[in-house]
Amino acid sequence: MVIIMYRALIILTNRFLSFICKVAKKNGSVFPGSITFHMDFKILTKIKYPKYVIGITGSSGKGSTTEVVAHILKNAGYDVVYNKSGSNGVRALATLILNNCSLLGKFRGDVLLLEIDERHIHLAFPRSTLTHLLITNITRDQPARNIHPDSIYEFITRKITSDTELIINADDPLVSKVKTTHLGRITTYGLSRTEYSYDKPVLEVIDNAYCPKCFKKLNYAYYHYGHLGSYVCSTCDFGRCNVDYEAKEINLDKQEMIINKNKVHINKNILYAAYYTTAAYALCSTLGISKKTILHALNDDFVKPKRANIYMLDNRKFNMLESKNENALSYYQSLRYIVDQDGVKSVILGFDNVSRRYEFNDLSWLWDVEFEMLNDKSVDKIICIGRFKYDVATRLEYAGINKKKLILVENLNDLLNITELKSKGDIYTMVCFDMTYAIKKMLRGDYS
Numbered sequence: 001m002v003i004i005m006y007r008a009l010i011i012l013t014n015r016f017l018s019f020i021c022k023v024a025k026k027n028g029s030v031f032p033g034s035i036t037f038h039m040d041f042k043i044l045t046k047i048k049y050p051k052y053v054i055g056i057t058g059s060s061g062k063g064s065t066t067e068v069v070a071h072i073l074k075n076a077g078y079d080v081v082y083n084k085s086g087s088n089g090v091r092a093l094a095t096l097i098l099n100n101c102s103l104l105g106k107f108r109g110d111v112l113l114l115e116i117d118e119r120h121i122h123l124a125f126p127r128s129t130l131t132h133l134l135i136t137n138i139t140r141d142q143p144a145r146n147i148h149p150d151s152i153y154e155f156i157t158r159k160i161t162s163d164t165e166l167i168i169n170a171d172d173p174l175v176s177k178v179k180t181t182h183l184g185r186i187t188t189y190g191l192s193r194t195e196y197s198y199d200k201p202v203l204e205v206i207d208n209a210y211c212p213k214c215f216k217k218l219n220y221a222y223y224h225y226g227h228l229g230s231y232v233c234s235t236c237d238f239g240r241c242n243v244d245y246e247a248k249e250i251n252l253d254k255q256e257m258i259i260n261k262n263k264v265h266i267n268k269n270i271l272y273a274a275y276y277t278t279a280a281y282a283l284c285s286t287l288g289i290s291k292k293t294i295l296h297a298l299n300d301d302f303v304k305p306k307r308a309n310i311y312m313l314d315n316r317k318f319n320m321l322e323s324k325n326e327n328a329l330s331y332y333q334s335l336r337y338i339v340d341q342d343g344v345k346s347v348i349l350g351f352d353n354v355s356r357r358y359e360f361n362d363l364s365w366l367w368d369v370e371f372e373m374l375n376d377k378s379v380d381k382i383i384c385i386g387r388f389k390y391d392v393a394t395r396l397e398y399a400g401i402n403k404k405k406l407i408l409v410e411n412l413n414d415l416l417n418i419t420e421l422k423s424k425g426d427i428y429t430m431v432c433f434d435m436t437y438a439i440k441k442m443l444r445g446d447y448s
Helices: 002-023 031-039 062-075 090-099 149-157 173-180 271-286 291-300 328-340 389-398 412-422 433-443
Strands: 052-057 080-082 111-115 132-135 165-169 186-191 219-225 228-232 245-251 256-259 262-265 308-313 316-322 345-350 379-385 406-408 426-431
Touching (some): 002 031, 002 090, 052 062, 062 080, 062 111, 062 291, 090 111, 132 271, 173 186, 245 271, 256 271, 271 328, 308 433, 379 389, 379 412, 389 406
Parallel strands (some): 052 132, 080 111, 345 379, 345 426, 379 406
Antiparallel strands (some): 245 256, 308 316
């Protein structure tokens, strides 16, 4: 009885703190859970969960994938609870879960869908709770925190048992390593060769080039980007192999592709959108959602991209592309998208904080990013903003970019005026999440 009452107290405390945050107009996605998780760090093991508890993790793409999966499940008639805010650490998960429980600890909702930080899976669920886990990719990400891609793999798989069905990106050999150890069901998804694929790597940074079984060098038939592509080990039996849900005939201009003979809309004309769409298709199919429902949600009632917003500055398009700090492949996708667009363009780069999770500011990752791609005649100006604008500008100079193309903005409130007066063409931002929020406020006329 005492245990039940204490659990009810924790849930009430979580609700009360969330209410206070809402009244104070503060982001209450993390703070309540910080308190309640401290009250009992095993509280999430004491909840009666619904039939489906789905986790989505990986170095990048998990937020966009979660958004599309939630959309499909809602179309299928499920009551879905998910972390729409994008806060994905254990304290944020605690806030979300406890706010959606009865005082007796019974979860309200048909599906709990969680974007989960790869280092926090074992903290949130120290015993097997996830019914499904989708892994998008494992790349060099936040090196000061995650050390190495192999470390990320260990964090993800540490507490996963055969009770959890895995949905994995078959194009990533490090993710596919789970096939060698996982005893439960595994569903794979991936992209076939496309017109955007390469016979040789196009990046200096390749996070995984060797077989995880025998450690011999992998042979690639093609690369999509980074170490993602079609690979096989010539020494052992490890390889991409057959894929359960494979996207083919990808056309980014028309924003469409074919998945298992079904035409599917891509909600953004960039290759990683094909990945998260295919991932969502695969996951929802494993849940038994009908093909008709999935295709309706993706083709007719499709969700707008979570991180793609276009504004207007005077008569110029202002494209808000968020790029994940400390992740070279995230930056590569934005760089590739910008360079591939027609016409003259100007680019805004910068950030105030390397990470929202820790204070030390390691900038070594800037040298992993292929900024050399911006050394393109279609790029008129590159505008550097934020606390580390001089570091970014220095990296761009080492990339061979003419100093005359660089503009450094001291006061962020002057950004729009300087951009209008001193640059040409459509405008593209490649900035962190917090900086994106600040720029959006200015575009709406809010300089407070």
